[in-house]
Amino acid sequence: MSVRVFVTGGTFDKEYDELTGTLHFEATHLPEMLRRGRCMLDVRVDVLMMIDSLEMKEAHRQRIVQACREAPEKQIVITHGTDTMVDTARMLSDGVPGKTIVLTGAMVPYAFGSSDGLFNLGSALSFAQTLAPGVYVAMNGRYFTADNVVKNRDVGVFEEQGG
Amino acid sequence: MSVRVFVTGGTFDKEYDELTGTLHFEATHLPEMLRRGRCMLDVRVDVLMMIDSLEMKEAHRQRIVQACREAPEKQIVITHGTDTMVDTARMLSDGVPGKTIVLTGAMVPYAFGSSDGLFNLGSALSFAQTLAPGVYVAMNGRYFTADNVVKNRDVGVFEEQGG
Amino acid sequence: MSVRVFVTGGTFDKEYDELTGTLHFEATHLPEMLRRGRCMLDVRVDVLMMIDSLEMKEAHRQRIVQACREAPEKQIVITHGTDTMVDTARMLSDGVPGKTIVLTGAMVPYAFGSSDGLFNLGSALSFAQTLAPGVYVAMNGRYFTADNVVKNRDVGVFEEQGG
Amino acid sequence: MSVRVFVTGGTFDKEYDELTGTLHFEATHLPEMLRRGRCMLDVRVDVLMMIDSLEMKEAHRQRIVQACREAPEKQIVITHGTDTMVDTARMLSDGVPGKTIVLTGAMVPYAFGSSDGLFNLGSALSFAQTLAPGVYVAMNGRYFTADNVVKNRDVGVFEEQGG
Numbered sequence: 001m002s003v004r005v006f007v008t009g010g011t012f013d014k015e016y017d018e019l020t021g022t023l024h025f026e027a028t029h030l031p032e033m034l035r036r037g038r039c040m041l042d043v044r045v046d047v048l049m050m051i052d053s054l055e056m057k058e059a060h061r062q063r064i065v066q067a068c069r070e071a072p073e074k075q076i077v078i079t080h081g082t083d084t085m086v087d088t089a090r091m092l093s094d095g096v097p098g099k100t101i102v103l104t105g106a107m108v109p110y111a112f113g114s115s116d117g118l119f120n121l122g123s124a125l126s127f128a129q130t131l132a133p134g135v136y137v138a139m140n141g142r143y144f145t146a147d148n149v150v151k152n153r154d155v156g157v158f159e160e161q162g163g
Numbered sequence: 164m165s166v167r168v169f170v171t172g173g174t175f176d177k178e179y180d181e182l183t184g185t186l187h188f189e190a191t192h193l194p195e196m197l198r199r200g201r202c203m204l205d206v207r208v209d210v211l212m213m214i215d216s217l218e219m220k221e222a223h224r225q226r227i228v229q230a231c232r233e234a235p236e237k238q239i240v241i242t243h244g245t246d247t248m249v250d251t252a253r254m255l256s257d258g259v260p261g262k263t264i265v266l267t268g269a270m271v272p273y274a275f276g277s278s279d280g281l282f283n284l285g286s287a288l289s290f291a292q293t294l295a296p297g298v299y300v301a302m303n304g305r306y307f308t309a310d311n312v313v314k315n316r317d318v319g320v321f322e323e324q325g326g
Numbered sequence: 327m328s329v330r331v332f333v334t335g336g337t338f339d340k341e342y343d344e345l346t347g348t349l350h351f352e353a354t355h356l357p358e359m360l361r362r363g364r365c366m367l368d369v370r371v372d373v374l375m376m377i378d379s380l381e382m383k384e385a386h387r388q389r390i391v392q393a394c395r396e397a398p399e400k401q402i403v404i405t406h407g408t409d410t411m412v413d414t415a416r417m418l419s420d421g422v423p424g425k426t427i428v429l430t431g432a433m434v435p436y437a438f439g440s441s442d443g444l445f446n447l448g449s450a451l452s453f454a455q456t457l458a459p460g461v462y463v464a465m466n467g468r469y470f471t472a473d474n475v476v477k478n479r480d481v482g483v484f485e486e487q488g489g
Numbered sequence: 490m491s492v493r494v495f496v497t498g499g500t501f502d503k504e505y506d507e508l509t510g511t512l513h514f515e516a517t518h519l520p521e522m523l524r525r526g527r528c529m530l531d532v533r534v535d536v537l538m539m540i541d542s543l544e545m546k547e548a549h550r551q552r553i554v555q556a557c558r559e560a561p562e563k564q565i566v567i568t569h570g571t572d573t574m575v576d577t578a579r580m581l582s583d584g585v586p587g588k589t590i591v592l593t594g595a596m597v598p599y600a601f602g603s604s605d606g607l608f609n610l611g612s613a614l615s616f617a618q619t620l621a622p623g624v625y626v627a628m629n630g631r632y633f634t635a636d637n638v639v640k641n642r643d644v645g646v647f648e649e650q651g652g
Contacts, residue, residue, distance in 0.1 A: 108342055115199075119196070130294055154345075363609070366630060442526050448612035451612065452616050457619055467526055
């Protein structure tokens with residue numbers, strides 16, 4: 001089974017810039033994370049953009065939808081900032097039928113030792129292999145369908161909409 | 164969905180004993196790993212034993228089978244040393260029908276920064292939620308059925324038997 | 327030999343706030359760092375303030391000078407943001423005679439795995455025990471006297487003024 | 490000031506071999522540690538041997554003495570297993586006059602996140618720059634002269650002989 005991973009940036013890939021004392025993006029950590037997970041899946045990683053999801057605009061989301069449509073793989077994982085992950089999930093839900101698309105991210109950058117990123121990546125790749133076609137968010141060890149998930153910003157976890 | 168996690172030891176939970184310079188077991192790292200993964204699944208962790216899987220005997224495996232049978236949960240994750248993980252998977256396959264049981268482990272102890280443990284735990288918990296009843300090994304980002312998996316000791320990865 | 331450590335904040339002690347995605351201060355990491363270094367020196371840690379050194383004003387520096395004067399110890403280490411460390415060193419140089427005072431900091435927060443903080447702390451505590459009375463900056467494995475050091479912001483290292 | 494670093498192995502440089510589940514030596518971590526400490530000292534690193542200090546024999550120690558004698562530098566740091574560090578220190582004390590030689594090591598391998606190695610390296614390099622000629626052990630944030638130090642194996646710390 002082949003899985004395509006699309007990288008869009010988000011906390012997942014943020015790094016500390018020691019000259020300015022701010023967070024920024026350099027190269028994605030996905031290949032390093034897959035090596036660390038000793039991942040033997042047939043995975044192809046493509047970087048679509050490297051941005052904070054609060055800066056994501058309609059055009060960025062269109063580009064993600066387009067990439068998912070054009071990918072030959074039926075299983076897709078997207079790394080994404082958590083703040084607008086749900087918005088992108090909904091647009092994908094309308095725009096890409098017949099594929100299992102799993103969005104995931106991290107609350108703490110992978111480069112900062114205490115990140116949840118590696119856990120979430122293992123989780124997202126596994127859900128992508130087993131869930132029926134549809135669009136999902138994989139966070140907090142769980143999966144949510146695109147039409148029934150919100151980020152609870154007060155506590156930093158994803159929940160069902162009614163939850 | 165409730166998932167039961169049974170801890171049996173293995174590389175996953177090994178630590179460095181700085182007084183003797185050897186690897187040993189103290190408490191399991193599972194609760195810390197679940198916190199780091201911001202896991203919000205309903206998970207109950209039970210430590211069945213804390214041993215190297217090369218020391219695992221028939222009686223230990225019987226105890227694991229028994230624990231899986233008696234657990235009220237239908238979804239079970241077992242952390243286990245990789246060397247004899249396949250043996251335990253096969254015994255569970257014969258002994259525990261009607262449940263989704265996923266065995267996982269690590270090639271490097273979680274306590275040593277570079278471990279694959281967090282990736283594997285995220286993966287195993289996800290497969291446990293989505294795979295049909297049966298016994299599986301979740302390693303290297305993939306899942307294998309208990310009757311068709313071997314550890315390739317030369318390279319340290321799990322493969323299909325023919326693979 | 328007793329060493330007093332005064333904590334003032336700086337990159338050393340910054341943490342990632344996963345709810346806001348920004349860097350902030352919580353408790354100091356000094357006690358954890360001393361434990362990790364298995365430090366058996368007679369060290370007393372006091373937190374004077376927890377601020378970015380770019381926010382440090384005359385009044386903050388006066389407070390640091392006062393604390394160094396009042397401390398019974400002759401050996402003092404101060405953790406400090408790197409951006410204005412030299413300014414504080416100069417004020418201490420004028421205001422606190424007869425003690426060995428060593429300022430140190432970090433280019434990357436201790437909480438982010440790749441920090442230089444632990445190296446710098448080991449270095450500063452050692453210089454404090456061995457250098458003659460005076461005020462010093464300990465960074466990059468070296469020590470500098472307060473009157474002959476600048477931070478080269480282009481590359482993020484400390485140098486002699488002429489350097 | 491130039492400092493020569495001689496690497497002899499020890500816990501400092503041990504790594505986990507994931508194929509055998511044992512600790513072994515590969516390349517030294519010293520260059521990576523110096524980079525992480527943003528060390529700007531003029532340091533030259535030479536690997537003399539990569540062994541557990543319990544395996545160190547008279548011939549190994551003779552080789553260390555010889556290397557220290559022949560080095561043009563007056564400041565030398567030696568990374569060494571902690572178990573017989575004191576023995577090597579005493580032999581150096583008899584055999585290498587007129588230089589400041591500082592032995593250091595680690596209780597936990599650098600490659601395992603929780604190591605004291607980076608703290609000890611920062612400490613040893615600093616003591617090497619400031620202590621009078623002689624042979625010293627730098628551990629636990631302190632320095633000890635070669636003729637008055639023992640490793641207390643029950644607690645894993647270095648102490649004065651009477652201590």
